[in-house]
Amino acid sequence: MSEPMSYAFLGPFGTFCHQALTQVAEADAELVPCGGERQAMDATRSGRTQRSVVPIENSVEGGVTATLDSLAWGRRLQIVREVVVPVGFSLALAPGVELSDVERVGTHSHAWAQCRNWMADHLPGAQHTPTTSTAEAARLLSEGHGGFQACLSSRVAVDMYGLTPTFDDVADNKGAFTRFVVLSLPGHVPQATGADKTTIQVRLPHNHPGALHALLEQFRARDVDLTRIESRPVAGRPGGYGFSIDLAGHIREERVQAALNGVYRTCEDVRFLGSYPRADGRVNHVGDTTSDADFQRAREWVQALLEA
Amino acid sequence: MSEPMSYAFLGPFGTFCHQALTQVAEADAELVPCGGERQAMDATRSGRTQRSVVPIENSVEGGVTATLDSLAWGRRLQIVREVVVPVGFSLALAPGVELSDVERVGTHSHAWAQCRNWMADHLPGAQHTPTTSTAEAARLLSEGHGGFQACLSSRVAVDMYGLTPTFDDVADNKGAFTRFVVLSLPGHVPQATGADKTTIQVRLPHNHPGALHALLEQFRARDVDLTRIESRPVAGRPGGYGFSIDLAGHIREERVQAALNGVYRTCEDVRFLGSYPRADGRVNHVGDTTSDADFQRAREWVQALLEA
Amino acid sequence: MSEPMSYAFLGPFGTFCHQALTQVAEADAELVPCGGERQAMDATRSGRTQRSVVPIENSVEGGVTATLDSLAWGRRLQIVREVVVPVGFSLALAPGVELSDVERVGTHSHAWAQCRNWMADHLPGAQHTPTTSTAEAARLLSEGHGGFQACLSSRVAVDMYGLTPTFDDVADNKGAFTRFVVLSLPGHVPQATGADKTTIQVRLPHNHPGALHALLEQFRARDVDLTRIESRPVAGRPGGYGFSIDLAGHIREERVQAALNGVYRTCEDVRFLGSYPRADGRVNHVGDTTSDADFQRAREWVQALLEA
């Protein structure tokens, strides 16, 4: 009988990350809440857990810099799956409190930023009390600490701490989502499904004008689409940029291999962070000169000339 | 006698933004602290203040998303100046407290993130209590509220609240800085100095592979260097990206005009956010085919043919 | 009453060039046959004739190097019109001669090259006697000189010398044509018709790998199609190349001006050789970001920012 799987995640219990994890984890899995994205990832790096689950991108806020930087500069990890969770907070009141009594609302500052307009409409006078997580706000409210009369938390946290939501799906941007990734130590890359993404991290060779242009050319020359590109300053190198990139394609496809070969040759530093099925299941378009068969025929042509 | 100048800034008094403002503002200027970047910018948009000063980029954390998004999607403002402030916090203790007594440290979560390693070395057991700003942490500490025994704040805040710094220049990354911009309503663009930057905001036409590549080609074709590029998701359009870009050059230079013309023709949306002197004073390199004289000669050649 | 127009052409009378000229010249025009393409062009350069008509491209043989080089390196001339003439020779016999008696056929070596296969099929044993032109072959045959029993000439020459064609439309490649240009001294460029071509001559700055690529980028960046590109060695500079290029577009169109501006800035030498209606009357495609209106809007946008 095999060991149950273990997952580190951005804790505490009750966060959106916990919610993402429930879509992924086996019933008997061990769940290990951590105090930060890096801490969760380090748990997998050290072997404490087999997997870690962390947010990587929010449709409103953009990339999650702690995750991107730890993927970029920490020991290499591999993305094995992505999970997309719609953003929507629950507003819960302390027991016995009326909406009109609320003077302060506890929540994480990112959550507050995403509900600012909603708050201005529904609780115009309420002030923000920052907490270390949205779940922590629910815990403090349920225990009567924290100095606030309401919290903005995930539904799972509200339920966990025995609170009753007054509003669900609170958010300024309807349709907003957070994307989480499931990470493991580097290892076997699964077969391509045709609807895959590949994530890489690249540091540009110089800060010169054409460097990013040249990088992108490696993908364009092989008809490889980018679905995400995030620039990040390189710590300790003012003006230096790293890029976190998602490609539409799988490292077991020739056009992706050709692009990665070119990037490897021409950039200072490139790191492969995994090829995995797209959460949206969309099948990637392959141009009419960049199929695996096209690459193979071209190689065979050259090979035949070399062997003549 | 003219009215004194008025400046909105990311308050409260005692923030690094306040510190940046002191390098810029006239002695008799009116200083208006605001609760967020957008609020400061809106004060200028509404005419409440003539200028606003907000952080736009941190060398460790990257772009300040609230500023970038308000510049991108709010009513247009114009950058008239940039100010660079080295990052370095002061750690101050509550009166009568020893370093060994510190159990919790109050500060903004961004400041905490930037001093995490220093804290692990010097105050290994200390917990973080989040506050709405680093200055607020100093205020709360000086008043004995907040439930923490030390704060990480700017030196100006520590002084302002009568605290004594135990450590100065606390930071994980020596050499880190924050870049602030001074904003006004759109108006006259000053003459070029030769050592200028231009900031624009661009939304890509489609999410197709070559769109970013084509955008960058507009700059490369005229030898215009990029000193910063930040991607941001477009609210409400999953997969849509906007880019905030700093160019080495001034809109009164021909090569920059040619590049902007090309961007305007080929992108869905481009917004000019100002041409202003570089804080580092570095004179921009102009290639041997892209000087103003080169462009003028080429135009005169075509003009002479048209008028023959 | 105005002077009649005068035309130099690649003589003698009876050449395909003469035939092209008859499509262009006024009834009372003075026709001046010349011994070479350069001589015809020099007649216009010196003011001896107002126009010259010379072949520039043959669909089988390619560019006519004497014309291309004189356009490239001689005093500048301007193309005012193009004329396309189908290639098809007439085979005529000397009086009293049977086809089976033909041992030698007189014609210009280019004509021989274009009928080689036809000859192998119809007159397998016949040898070639070179003449200085196809018309000269007809003249010599009609006078009984030249030592050949048949000639391959234009129909107009065969008729002119009182010969009777045994075969018409003799050619290895059905559908072959020669393109002629009508030249004047540089002067007024007519208005665009929407179905125009522009001819330029460019010398590349260095012999480096990317030079031609960079040249072509100037056209591609403005969606300007090339309908012809011919490389020619630069006399006295081994490894130096000049390119003769036809663009789909007119110098009075903004996208063509923008491309020419870029070429002028980045190449050692560029020469404008005329904008004129296409012989095939095909209306040029203009992309959805490169119309005159697109360029004007972009310029107005920058101008408004400069004047704020």
Next chain:
Amino acid sequence: MSEPMSYAFLGPFGTFCHQALTQVAEADAELVPCGGERQAMDATRSGRTQRSVVPIENSVEGGVTATLDSLAWGRRLQIVREVVVPVGFSLALAPGVELSDVERVGTHSHAWAQCRNWMADHLPGAQHTPTTSTAEAARLLSEGHGGFQACLSSRVAVDMYGLTPTFDDVADNKGAFTRFVVLSLPGHVPQATGADKTTIQVRLPHNHPGALHALLEQFRARDVDLTRIESRPVAGRPGGYGFSIDLAGHIREERVQAALNGVYRTCEDVRFLGSYPRADGRVNHVGDTTSDADFQRAREWVQALLEA
């Protein structure tokens, strides 16, 4: 004992092509003069000779179209060597004739074109009588036929027919040369020497603006220099172009293979015509990301990821 080697060449004996052949052929080789470039090449295609030697490029006139087209569209041959011969004609007079008696000069029309200025200076009144080759002019002159009093021929032809040159090295362009290629049936490609060229023939996929640009990008992306590019119309396809291209590099080098792979994938038709030592012996520059080792490291990196 092995068979002596056999060579077809552009005859007759006494041409510059014969002169080139003498630099290449073994003492006991069989030399087979042919009436045209294609005939010489066909002799090798049919197995009549093991090699053929034909001119491919003249530094003044440009590409030799008969050779280029036969290489492009005839049965595939392989270039095994190139030979460069300086252009310089000898002017010889018929026995007993004075320079002042010369009324007509016999030579091939290409030779006449290359000496036109010299003739205008030294024999201003002389007319041209075309011959099928420069050697044929010497033969006719020596036999008293042809109706001319002087010939412009290679020195080897002048000597061969017992004539005495009055002038040597006659040419309008000092430093002009003709490049010849030695051809065999397709077969083993020799090892790279570091100072090699590779010749290919490419037909562009469509006549669209970016097709040639995209073709050149395949070379530029791998830092492969072009030393020659010639456009040729495609017979029977008006507006269709083929390109004859010489690359600085050898098919046994990775960067050349990568470029050829890309060309093969994206062009309608590409034909390999040989990798062989450069006549000028110049060692090719290899960029700092395109050495064989760079390509191998990149491939090994991807391979290791695939096999994890």
